Amino acid sequence: MPLAAPAAIESPRLLIRPLAHDDLPALMPVNGDDEVTRFLPYATWRTPADAEAWYQRIQSLQAGGGALQFVLVEKAAARLVGTLLLFRHDENSRRAELGYVLGRAGWGRGLMTEALHALIAHAFGVMDLRRLEAEVQPANVASTRLLERVGFVREGLLRQRWVARGQPYDVIAFGLLRHEYRSP
């Protein structure tokens, strides 16, 4: 069975809802910032066509049933501040991987910690997953601290696992099991 998209997931400051095509202009300042995309596997958006190409890639991922792309809306300002992805869903093993991106204006305010707790609770609850995974480049300190803060365990270094922008790079593999997760 494919992953079922919730209408929305709420946390105190955020609304986490499925991506819509109309969200693309508001995502331009997020994915159009070199500082934000520094550790991401896709190039910084420069034009609306880059946004559209990303959207089409996400659509094909979702069509396979193994991925859900969300956007993060800061409720107080009704502003779109980032994205959250659940992907590489393996139905038999009841596991999936997390990806997350926050626009620079939102950094350091605990927003992604809050978003991850809300999504993890949903993934281990309603979705009945038993393991979540994430991969992070060692130099991405903000991301490794974020994962450890919400309870992920460092499981090892995957050497030269990926090539992006012509360069091979290592990633740290993180994992979180349902029985070890503690909500805040």
Ligand SMILES: CC(C)(COP(=O)(O)OP(=O)(O)OC[C@H]1O[C@@H](n2cnc3c(N)ncnc32)[C@H](O)[C@@H]1OP(=O)(O)O)[C@@H](O)C(=O)NCCC(=O)NCCS
């Ligand atoms: C990684 C990212 C999502 C963190 O989001 P955030 O909302 O700023 O993180 P939070 O405020 O919830 O903080 C989480 C932890 O990271 C730490 N942190 C946040 N930004 C940091 C930075 N620039 N340097 C070091 N630590 C940082 C926080 O101090 C906190 O750790 P602590 O509890 O030990 O103090 C955000 O920096 C981002 O979107 N980066 C660009 C995209 C990206 O790299 N995505 C991940 C790809 S694997």
